[in-house]
Amino acid sequence: MxxxxxxxxxxxxxxxxxxxxxxxxxxxxxxxxxxxxxxxxxxxxxxxxxxxxxxxxxxxxxxxxxxxxxxxxxxxxxxxxxxxxxxxxxxxxxxxxxxxxxxxxxxxxxxxxxxxxxxxxxxxxxxxxxxxxxxxxxxxxxxxxxxxxQEGGWSGYRRFTVKKKKPETSLVTSFYLVPEDGQTIPSYVPGQYITIKGYSQDEDDEYTHLRQYSLSDAPNQEYFRLSIKRDGTVSTYMHQQVEEGATVELTAPAGEFVTDLDGDDELVLISAGIGITPLMSMAKGALRAKRTRSVHFLHATTHKEAHVFFNEVEQLEETYSSFKRDVFYSEEDSRRITTEDINQAVRPNQKQQFYICGPEAFIQDISEALREAGVSNDHVHVEVFTPRIPV
The missing domain is CATH 1.10.490.10 (Globins)
Structure with missing residues (x-):
C-alpha cells in the first residue's frame, strides 16, 4: 500500500x-x-x-x-x-x-x-x-x-497465421489472421485494437517493434482483420515480409474507443484516411447487431482510389436503409468536411454519439466544430494512435 x-x-x-x-x-x-x-x-x-x-x-x-x-x-x-x-x-x-x-x-x-x-x-x-x-x-x-x-482469451503473445492478405489500395493492405493453434479467439468490441510484434528491416536493429492497429471488421470469433497503411517500420515489415501462411504474434484486443452494440443512439462516424479502420468495425458491428440502428458515416480522403473499404461502405448503403454515407475527396472534387457538414450531421432532437478518427489536426477541427454545434463532450469520442494526454 x-x-x-x-x-x-x-x-x-x-x-x-x-x-x-x-x-x-x-x-x-x-x-x-x-x-x-x-x-x-x-x-x-x-x-x-x-x-x-x-x-x-x-x-x-x-x-x-x-x-x-x-x-x-x-x-x-x-x-x-x-x-x-x-x-x-x-x-x-x-x-x-x-x-x-x-x-x-x-x-x-x-x-x-x-x-x-x-x-x-x-x-x-x-x-x-x-x-x-x-x-x-x-x-x-x-x-x-x-x-x-474471456472465452478464447489469452495472456502474453499468441501466434496467428495470415490466412489472407488483401490489397485495399496502393498503400493499404488487409491481413486476415487466424490462431495458429486452431483454438477460438475472443470476440471484441468495435473500435478496439491489437498490438502486433514487428521487426525492422535494418539488420543492425536488434529490438522488436510493437505497434497497435485497429481491428477493421465486425466482431467475430473466426479471424482478426487488420488493415495497415504502409508508412513506418512495422507496417513496411507487414507489407513486404509477411505473406499468406506466415505467422505473427499478437496480444489480445484492447482499447477504450468503443461503441455500444446494444444502444439506440445514432452513430455518427467521422474519419479521414486510414482513420476509417476502427469506424468500419463500428459501422458493420452496429448494423449486424441491430439492422435498424441509424449510422451516418462521413469519410474524407484524397480520391476514390485512396478510399479504403469503398466497396464495403457502398454495400452497407445498399443493404441497410438506416445507413447513410457522405464522402469527401480533397483532390478529386476539392471537397473537405466543413463546419456546415458537421452542422447538418448534428440533430439536436435525437440522441447521437460521435466517433472521430484520423490525423490529430483533423480530430481537433472536427471536435471544435461539434462543440460549436452544441454537442456535449461526453457524446464525442476520439482515437489518436500517437501518445496524447489532455491537460
Missing part, C-alpha cells in the same frame, strides 16, 4: 505544476535517455518512432503536469488512466516495470531542476508516484484478468 500524501506534500506538488509546464519535456527527455541507458531491454516495449519525434516525451510531460495540477483529486484522471492502462496491457507492461520508471523519473526531475528540486519536493513526488503507480497496477491487473477469463 502506497503512502498517503500529506497536505504539505500536496501543496508542494501543486506548486510545481508551472515548473513542469515549462521544463516537463526537458525532464522527460532526460528520463527516457537515462532509462534506456540503464535498461536497454525496455526498448522492446517502446515505439521508437514516437521517441525520435519526441511525442512520447511530450505525452509523459503532459501526464506529469496533469498529475500535479490535479493532485488533490486524482480520481478525475481515471478516464485517462484507463486509456493509458489499455495501451500498457496491450504492450505487456507489468508491475515490476513501475519501480524502474519511478527511480529514473525522480532522478530526471532532480537532474533538470537542480536546486529548484528540494529534497522535500522530490520526497513528495516519490509518494505521489507510488500512489499513481498503484492505481495503474490495480487497473491493469483487472484488465489482464478480464482478457484471460
Amino acid at each position: 502506497a503512502k498517503a500524501l500529506t497536505k504539505e506534500q500536496m501543496s508542494l506538488i501543486k506548486s510545481s505544476a508551472p515548473v513542469l509546464a515549462e521544463y516537463g519535456t526537458a525532464i522527460t527527455k532526460c528520463f527516457y535517455s537515462n532509462l534506456f541507458n540503464a535498461h536497454p531491454e525496455l526498448l522492446h516495449l517502446f515505439n521508437h518512432s514516437n521517441q525520435k519525434q519526441t511525442k512520447q516525451q511530450q505525452a509523459l510531460a503532459n501526464t506529469l503536469y496533469a498529475a500535479a495540477a490535479n493532485i488533490e483529486q486524482l480520481e478525475s484522471l481515471l478516464p485517462v488512466v484507463r486509456q493509458i492502462a489499455q495501451k500498457h496491457r496491450s504492450l505487456q507492461v507489468k508491475p515490476e516495470h513501475y519501480p524502474i520508471v519511478g527511480h529514473h523519473l525522480l532522478a530526471a526531475i532532480k537532474e533538470v531542476l537542480g536546486n529548484d528540486a528540494s529534497d522535500e519536493l522530490i520526497e513528495a513526488w516519490e509518494v505521489a508516484y507510488g500512489i499513481i503507480a498503484e492505481i495503474f497496477i490495480s487497473v491493469e491487473k483487472e484488465m489482464y484478468q478480464e482478457v484471460q477469463e
Whole structure:
C-alpha cells in the first residue's frame, strides 16, 4: 500500500505544476535517455518512432503536469488512466516495470531542476508516484484478468497465421489472421485494437517493434482483420515480409474507443484516411447487431482510389436503409468536411454519439466544430494512435 500524501506534500506538488509546464519535456527527455541507458531491454516495449519525434516525451510531460495540477483529486484522471492502462496491457507492461520508471523519473526531475528540486519536493513526488503507480497496477491487473477469463482469451503473445492478405489500395493492405493453434479467439468490441510484434528491416536493429492497429471488421470469433497503411517500420515489415501462411504474434484486443452494440443512439462516424479502420468495425458491428440502428458515416480522403473499404461502405448503403454515407475527396472534387457538414450531421432532437478518427489536426477541427454545434463532450469520442494526454 502506497503512502498517503500529506497536505504539505500536496501543496508542494501543486506548486510545481508551472515548473513542469515549462521544463516537463526537458525532464522527460532526460528520463527516457537515462532509462534506456540503464535498461536497454525496455526498448522492446517502446515505439521508437514516437521517441525520435519526441511525442512520447511530450505525452509523459503532459501526464506529469496533469498529475500535479490535479493532485488533490486524482480520481478525475481515471478516464485517462484507463486509456493509458489499455495501451500498457496491450504492450505487456507489468508491475515490476513501475519501480524502474519511478527511480529514473525522480532522478530526471532532480537532474533538470537542480536546486529548484528540494529534497522535500522530490520526497513528495516519490509518494505521489507510488500512489499513481498503484492505481495503474490495480487497473491493469483487472484488465489482464478480464482478457484471460474471456472465452478464447489469452495472456502474453499468441501466434496467428495470415490466412489472407488483401490489397485495399496502393498503400493499404488487409491481413486476415487466424490462431495458429486452431483454438477460438475472443470476440471484441468495435473500435478496439491489437498490438502486433514487428521487426525492422535494418539488420543492425536488434529490438522488436510493437505497434497497435485497429481491428477493421465486425466482431467475430473466426479471424482478426487488420488493415495497415504502409508508412513506418512495422507496417513496411507487414507489407513486404509477411505473406499468406506466415505467422505473427499478437496480444489480445484492447482499447477504450468503443461503441455500444446494444444502444439506440445514432452513430455518427467521422474519419479521414486510414482513420476509417476502427469506424468500419463500428459501422458493420452496429448494423449486424441491430439492422435498424441509424449510422451516418462521413469519410474524407484524397480520391476514390485512396478510399479504403469503398466497396464495403457502398454495400452497407445498399443493404441497410438506416445507413447513410457522405464522402469527401480533397483532390478529386476539392471537397473537405466543413463546419456546415458537421452542422447538418448534428440533430439536436435525437440522441447521437460521435466517433472521430484520423490525423490529430483533423480530430481537433472536427471536435471544435461539434462543440460549436452544441454537442456535449461526453457524446464525442476520439482515437489518436500517437501518445496524447489532455491537460
